[in-house]
Amino acid sequence: MALLSSDSRSSLPRSPSAPHAKLGRVRVMFAAYLVVIAAGLGVYITIGLLHR
């Protein structure tokens, strides 16, 4: 799969050997990245606005 462009073969049916395994704790990674980004933005936007 290319860096960002959509997978050109994404419309093909998935092979039975690649089942839709439950993502489970993968969502923890998704949440962790969002939390770190939101924290960074929140902290430094606030600092920039307060300390002017």
Next chain:
Amino acid sequence: VRFVRENSLSLCFGVLFLAAAAGQSIAGHAAFNAEQTAHGESPVTYVRYLFSSQFGQALLENWQSEYLQFALFIAATIWLVQRGSNESKPPEQAGRESERRQRLGPHSGPTSPRFARFHGGLRRTLYSNSLLLVMLTIFLLSWFGQSVTGWTEFNEEQRQHDQPTVSWTGFVANPTFWEQTLQNWQSEFLAVGSLAVFTIYLRQRGSPESKPVGAAHDETGSSG
């Protein structure tokens, strides 16, 4: 162990990010205090530096350009193509593609995300563009963060030199802000363009960022 194996890519980059940001803060703190001493001012603690506009500005100025790069690339690759590049769709697929190809509404399957199964509506539209919307939002917030922390820094410098301070709008119209912004943008655009062009002729065995080693140069977007 299974969690680490299944998330190794995001874990690796998460750890690299934290290590690099920590390194930046330690080096930045040392440089800041050296400057303070040179100007006859008292040094600041590490924690004070961590919550300073100077560190925030240095951090967010790089964040905004990275998220702009990805947001722009996500949007541009919907319509723009590069024949032979692994980062591009084949030219005949340029555009937003059919509902069938995008597995929307009646073409969705039992495992499709809930909003993709809708036959239209705002929620489906938002979900259909959610990746771009989130990247764009992070870009805009980082850029705004860069502007307000940079503004604080700029006015601090002005005060030290007995110069008049400026408003936020004055700062975003100032060459200082645009120099800080564009020096980051130029490198991102060059890197993205290079990747798009280099993947036509160059290969990395095993990487999804590359076409298979034996793929023809004129194959477009053929990695799997």
